[in-house]
Amino acid sequence: xxxxxxxxxxxxxxxxxxxxxxxxxxDLGADVIKLATAADARDRMRAPFAGQQPAPDRxxxxxxxxxNKRGATLDAQTKAGRARFARLLAAAxxxxxxxxxxxxxxxxxxxxxLREQHPHLVHVTISDFGTYGPRAGWRLEALPAFAASGALxxxxxxxxxxxxxxxxxxxxxxxxxxxxxxxxxxxxxARHGWGQTVEVSxxxxxxxxxxxxxxxxxxxxxxxxxxxxxxxxxADGNYYVLPARDGWVRVLPATPRHWRAFVELLGYPEAxxxxxxxxxxxxxxxxxTIRAAASEALATRARDEIVAEGRRLGVxxxxxxxxxxxxxAEQTRVRGYFRAxxxxxxGDEPFAVAPFVFSDTPV
Numbered sequence: 001x002x003x004x005x006x007x008x009x010x011x012x013x014x015x016x017x018x019x020x021x022x023x024x025x026x027d028l029g030a031d032v033i034k035l036a037t038a039a040d041a042r043d044r045m046r047a048p049f050a051g052q053q054p055a056p057d058r059x060x061x062x063x064x065x066x067x068n069k070r071g072a073t074l075d076a077q078t079k080a081g082r083a084r085f086a087r088l089l090a091a092a093x094x095x096x097x098x099x100x101x102x103x104x105x106x107x108x109x110x111x112x113x114l115r116e117q118h119p120h121l122v123h124v125t126i127s128d129f130g131t132y133g134p135r136a137g138w139r140l141e142a143l144p145a146f147a148a149s150g151a152l153x154x155x156x157x158x159x160x161x162x163x164x165x166x167x168x169x170x171x172x173x174x175x176x177x178x179x180x181x182x183x184x185x186x187x188x189x190a191r192h193g194w195g196q197t198v199e200v201s202x203x204x205x206x207x208x209x210x211x212x213x214x215x216x217x218x219x220x221x222x223x224x225x226x227x228x229x230x231x232x233x234x235a236d237g238n239y240y241v242l243p244a245r246d247g248w249v250r251v252l253p254a255t256p257r258h259w260r261a262f263v264e265l266l267g268y269p270e271a272x273x274x275x276x277x278x279x280x281x282x283x284x285x286x287x288x289t290i291r292a293a294a295s296e297a298l299a300t301r302a303r304d305e306i307v308a309e310g311r312r313l314g315v316x317x318x319x320x321x322x323x324x325x326x327x328x329a330e331q332t333r334v335r336g337y338f339r340a341x342x343x344x345x346x347g348d349e350p351f352a353v354a355p356f357v358f359s360d361t362p363v
Contacts, residue, residue, distance in 0.1 A: 001360065003029015003362060004029050005029040008094065010022055010033065014098045015043055016062060017098060020172050020175035020179075024175070027356075033071070036074075045059060063341070063346075063351075064351075064352065067342075067343075089118050089121060093195075096124040097123075097126070098126040109123075119195060122185040127202065130201035142166075143164055146169055150206075151165070171202055173210060174201070174206060178198065238252055238254045242295055247322075248320035250319075250320055251294075253316065254316070261310075262294075272290065
């Protein structure tokens, strides 16, 4: 069987921040050609490294986002390089880039130029704040991109600085949106006969994907002036990250029924006695008391025991797994999430496959 997109050729001129879009298309069977960019030397030295051996061909972030792609090099400053670039565009169905305005002009990859010279092409452009507006030329690394999404101000505990989610969360969110946009533009081309430009702002994609609850949470705070003016951070309010003897659990007892089950799980601590705690506003304002009582009740119990008992009682609860626990979990093993990478220099080292399964076409 052939891959779902094995009839599609993609030219990928992204650096690490947008490379997941091409990786997803490649997993679906597209022939993705990765153009070497000026950022590749830096990206190839991103930790962590396979086997903890730093080397340009062992960077796991680079390998993960560029797996299943072919490679090509050219010099866009030479006449021959520009001619080769034009030939690659003419043979491609999709062109993905995350150039800044200067790079885009340097490559001759402005939307209007591509429309005139390659009307068949689906052009996907990913930029941190979009291609127009006062911040159009800004470039963001992972941390400021996460902050620009709005997610940083609600991450962590209120009595500590905001907690960054490591990795390229905002950029990967935009890359996934870009992949969906490319597929939709290909469907539109099949109907109408011509390509178009799909523009993705990292900030806007991450706001939609990482913090869709920010606005309703803000409205809720304004509706009930007794609450803080800013939405509580994720680890507070109705969300509790609590210590167990051998790890942590995450609990969300939002409804009165869930709250009663949660109090039973804790062994009915005296500090949380009384029907007033079933009121959401009381719980939000008393989050410090709840966290202290719950931590004392659970800290000496095994995490798996807490989760099993919580599920039996009907508490929305989950273990907070470390990465190595996810790798060895039975669910992960049964679904075959990790497989040999196919990279000759890595041998049988496990590698994360695509996050979807098709009934007929292989991934």
